[in-house]
Amino acid sequence: MDILQQEVRGIALANLSEAHSAPVYNQTTVPLNRKDSRNMEQAVIRNNTGNNAYPSNHDIEGHVRPFQNLPAREPVDIQFKDVSYCVSLGFRKGQKEILHKVNGKFPGSQLIAIMGPSGAGKSTLLDVLSGYRRTGVEGAVYVNGRIRNLNSFRRMTCYITQDDRLQTLLTVLENMRIAADLKLGPEVSRHEKESIIEDILTVLGLYEHQFTITKRLSGGQRKRLSIALELINNPTIMFLDEPTTGLDSFSCNQVVDLLKQLAKQGRTIICTIHQPSAKLFQEFDQVYVLSNGECMYQGCTNSLVPFLQSVEMPCPVYHNPADYIIELACGEYGDERIQRMVMEMGNGESTDWFSDKRKLLKLEQLRKKYPLKKIIEQSEDLTSTSQVHQLQVLIKRGIIKAKRDATLTHLRIGVNLIIAAMLGFLFIDAGNEGSRVLDNYNLLFSILMHHMMATMMLTVLTFPTEMGVILKEHFNRWYTLKCYYLSVTIIDLPLSIFCCLFFTVIIYLMSGQPMEWFRFGMFFTISLLIVLIAQSLGLTIGAWFNVVNGTFLGPVLTIPMMMFAGFGVTLRDLPSYLKWGSHISYLRYGLEGYVNAIYGENRETLDCELKPYCHYRYPAKFLSEISMEGNQFWNDVYALCGMLVFVRVLCYFCLRWKVVSVR
Numbered sequence: 300m301d302i303l304q305q306e307v308r309g310i311a312l313a314n315l316s317e318a319h320s321a322p323v324y325n326q327t328t329v330p331l332n333r334k335d336s337r338n339m340e341q342a343v344i345r346n347n348t349g350n351n352a353y354p355s356n357h358d359i360e361g362h363v364r365p366f367q368n369l370p371a372r373e374p375v376d377i378q379f380k381d382v383s384y385c386v387s388l389g390f391r392k393g394q395k396e397i398l399h400k401v402n403g404k405f406p407g408s409q410l411i412a413i414m415g416p417s418g419a420g421k422s423t424l425l426d427v428l429s430g431y432r433r434t435g436v437e438g439a440v441y442v443n444g445r446i447r448n449l450n451s452f453r454r455m456t457c458y459i460t461q462d463d464r465l466q467t468l469l470t471v472l473e474n475m476r477i478a479a480d481l482k483l484g485p486e487v488s489r490h491e492k493e494s495i496i497e498d499i500l501t502v503l504g505l506y507e508h509q510f511t512i513t514k515r516l517s518g519g520q521r522k523r524l525s526i527a528l529e530l531i532n533n534p535t536i537m538f539l540d541e542p543t544t545g546l547d548s549f550s551c552n553q554v555v556d557l558l559k560q561l562a563k564q565g566r567t568i569i570c571t572i573h574q575p576s577a578k579l580f581q582e583f584d585q586v587y588v589l590s591n592g593e594c595m596y597q598g599c600t601n602s603l604v605p606f607l608q609s610v611e612m613p614c615p616v617y618h619n620p621a622d623y624i625i626e627l628a629c630g631e632y633g634d635e636r637i638q639r640m641v642m643e644m645g646n647g648e649s650t651d652w653f654s655d656k657r658k659l660l661k662l663e664q665l666r667k668k669y670p671l672k673k674i675i676e677q678s679e680d681l682t683s684t685s686q687v688h689q690l691q692v693l694i695k696r697g698i699i700k701a702k703r704d705a706t707l708t709h710l711r712i713g714v715n716l717i718i719a720a721m722l723g724f725l726f727i728d729a730g731n732e733g734s735r736v737l738d739n740y741n742l743l744f745s746i747l748m749h750h751m752m753a754t755m756m757l758t759v760l761t762f763p764t765e766m767g768v769i770l771k772e773h774f775n776r777w778y779t780l781k782c783y784y785l786s787v788t789i790i791d792l793p794l795s796i797f798c799c800l801f802f803t804v805i806i807y808l809m810s811g812q813p814m815e816w817f818r819f820g821m822f823f824t825i826s827l828l829i830v831l832i833a834q835s836l837g838l839t840i841g842a843w844f845n846v847v848n849g850t851f852l853g854p855v856l857t858i859p860m861m862m863f864a865g866f867g868v869t870l871r872d873l874p875s876y877l878k879w880g881s882h883i884s885y886l887r888y889g890l891e892g893y894v895n896a897i898y899g900e901n902r903e904t905l906d907c908e909l910k911p912y913c914h915y916r917y918p919a920k921f922l923s924e925i926s927m928e929g930n931q932f933w934n935d936v937y938a939l940c941g942m943l944v945f946v947r948v949l950c951y952f953c954l955r956w957k958v959v960s961v962r
């Protein structure tokens with residue numbers, strides 16, 4: 300079982316004693332004294348299996364303790380030296396350096412704010428420290444005195460993005476349960492998971508809203524839910540990008556109070572923040588101020604005013620020091636002052652302004668304090684649960700979402716119904732009549748167009764909105780991309796088959812196609828393959844491009860497919876230098892498959908009741924004229940299956956590329 304899970308289950312209770320030296324906060328943020336915290340240890344109860352599992356919900360004096368199911372953490376100290384970050388500005392446009400050899404020290408059990416004006420590089424520094432950005436990063440990040448091993452580091456961290464990337468169609472409780480299932484796995488019992496969820500929701504003030512659909516939550520509640528989801532596996536280090544942006548002062552205080560509680564339990568909480576109020580600013584233990592990618596100040600919040608005095612830039616009386624340092628960082632008082640502060644701070648190297656300098660340990664001291672643990676063989680896969688389990692949970696989540704998003708489901712069914720009825724009325728009884736063979740051929744092409752466009756555009760429009768959530772959840776190790784991709788494929792299959800089936804039944808009956816089961820089967824097989832290929836193409840475009848570009852590109856890419864389908868210009872008449880196009884057009888195989896299903900397989904002579912002369916009364920003649928003679932049906936099926944596999948694999952690699960490229 301993963302170490303994290305074991306700790307969640309209380310096996311790492313040894314850590315408690317050390318972390319208890321810091322004050323522990325109860326639910327109403329009243330600090331419990333040392334005696335109380337010792338009581339916590341005594342209050343450890345035994346679970347059903349007889350193992351020491353969780354401390355009891357209450358301490359001896361009956362206070363409800365926060366996070367009683369999330370054991371305190373052994374503090375982790377982060378240091379970084381000469382960290383630079385460069386981005387490429389494009390072909391032949393050179394590079395831009397965003398962080399310029401910054402240094403810093405973020406001790407454990409502290410709530411740390413990275414501050415600075417817009418564009419100073421706060422989010423970039425957070426991304427670099429969390430390991431979200433790797434390309435273009437130089438310098439060293441140390442964790443407890445040792446060079447950061449990214450895989451081990453990521454196992455103890457979580458990243459909460461500025462925009463709340465949540466599954467908006469699920470309730471708060473459903474979101475929590477899915478996160479618990481993905482992060483804790485089946486080894487942790489349902490009861491234990493429910494206890495953890497209840498505890499977190501209670502402390503975060505979301506318990507009363509557990510049955511609310513996430514999209515109806517307020518901004519502050521969403522932010523707290525984002526934090527709640529990541530707390531389930533009890534991370535030691537939490538990175539939060541602007542957790543207070545967009546919140547009113549009450550919600551800001553709530554969120555920061557909560558972060559403070561988490562820090563007091565031994566976690567290192569690092570967040571970026573724009574311009575906190577004086578009250579909020581005081582809540583932070585340490586502040587790190589950036590200006591144009593350089594460190595202007597690093598130290599305890601209370602030392603900021605003395606520091607400003609020491610560099611002869613005293614903070615005006617009645618001025619919020621947080622506002623004043625941002626004004627300085629913006630260059631309102633001149634760039635020379637910024638440079639003076641950067642120099643004074645040694646670009647983050649100085650630790651003169653930390654609260655208790657004596658407690659700060661050097662790298663070698665840290666290595667001594669935290670001896671190298673025996674390296675347990677850990678796989679490259681950073682997720683906590685098996686892939687089969689992840690797939691099951693993701694399918695469960697997908698089904699809930701599909702049920703909740705009834706409008707989209709109804710829309711899909713409705714569109715298929717209406718188009719089938721419209722085409723049915725337009726080409727009524729065209730299938731058996733020798734004088735209407737060309738009409739029927741047009742109908743087959745229209746059906747092909749419908750299956751392709753309706754399915755592809757739906758995916759192109761909906762998938763990009765999921766990408767943000769996927770990137771966040773994947774980075775926070777909820778699941779592997781493979782499992783996510785497989786779940787998307789499986790969830791959509793029943794609805795695609797259902798829509799395709801009833802569309803085919805309606806159109807087949809209304810347009811009077813031959814009443815032979817095998818022809819119906821052939822017709823349906825081709826329709827389904829076209830639907831699946833179009834969906835895969837939509838996913839590929841959706842994974843790669845945003846909605847606007849995808850909406851443009853989707854239809855544009857289908858034009859060559861249509862050109863080479865053999866509909867306007869027969870395959871025989873295609874110029875030799877363009878013949879290759881017909882081999883890569885899935886619409887060509889689709890059309891050929893349809894035509895073979897309806898007119899191939901030695902179909903008998905057609906009726907000729909509406910006109911005295913029916914040119915295509917003999918199906919073989921028609922097949923020969925449109926250059927689709929010979930029984931090609933199975934070749935078409937094989938070609939479509941091959942294309943389906945190819946596009947699905949391509950889509951998976953696009954998704955992977957997207958995930959990697961944003962880092």
Ligand SMILES: Nc1ncnc2c1ncn2[C@@H]1O[C@H](COP(=O)(O)OP(=O)(O)OP(=O)(O)O)[C@@H](O)[C@H]1O
Binds near residue numbers: 386415418422
């Ligand atoms: N991929 C990129 N290409 C070019 N410039 C970039 C890129 N990423 C970031 N930057 C630039 O780097 C600087 C720092 O960006 P960052 O998002 O870290 O700022 P920030 O301090 O978090 O700002 P805000 O508070 O407004 O979010 C900005 O000037 C931004 O334009």
